[in-house]
Amino acid sequence: MQRQQQLMALLFICMPFAEVGASPASASASWRLSVTTEQGETLVDRQAPAGSRWCIEWKHSVKHFTVLDCYRNVAGVMQLERSHQPDFAAGLGHVFGRGEQVSDGQGGYWINAINEPVANNRYLLRVGSPAVNHQVVWPDGEHPSVSLSEQAAGQRVVIQLIDNS
Structure with missing residues (x-):
């Protein structure tokens, strides 16, 4: 628990404070972050107005350290904003030309400024x-964190940004 609090504090401290300008139409839209199972069960349903941020956090299955993929609603577009990894473990690492790798000051690193739109504002995740x-x-x-693994381990879920206006 203490490690998670340290990572969240680090995430908050390192997070850029500049907001991406949103048009009046997108700023007033009623955006929601939704996570649902393939059977339609809702696991997460939270307001996510333009500029809001959230992360998917998990423990690496081999190295057992915490990884974060962080997203932001940029004027109605879900974007992968940044990622945090404490190690260059299998399947992790920086891809040249995709964001900027910087030290987190604790032996790991952030990949900032990825700013990659998520196709159709949604993606599938096989929950660990x-x-x-x-x-x-x-x-x-x-908001308090929501464990997807407690609710849907081994299942595919849809993570999406939905316009409810």
Whole structure:
């Protein structure tokens, strides 16, 4: 628990404070972050107005350290904004030309400024076991984290940004 609090504090401290300008139409839209199972069960349903941020956090299955992929609603477009990895483990690492790798000051690194739109504002995730503990976290702490692994381990879920206006 203490490690998670340290990572969230680091995430908040390192997070850029500049907001991307949103048009009046997109700013007033009623955006929501939704995570649902293929059977239609809702696991997460939270307001996500333009500028809001959230992360998918999990434990690496081999190295057992915490990884974060962080997203932002940029005027109605879900974007992968940044990623945090404490190691260059299998399947992780920086791809040249995709964001900027910077030290986190604790032996790991952030890949900032990825700013990659997520196709159709949605993607599928195969949720890991409770040991992996895929969860949705909010870096500003406005919502409690939601463990997807506790609710849907081994299942595919749809993570999406929905316009409810």
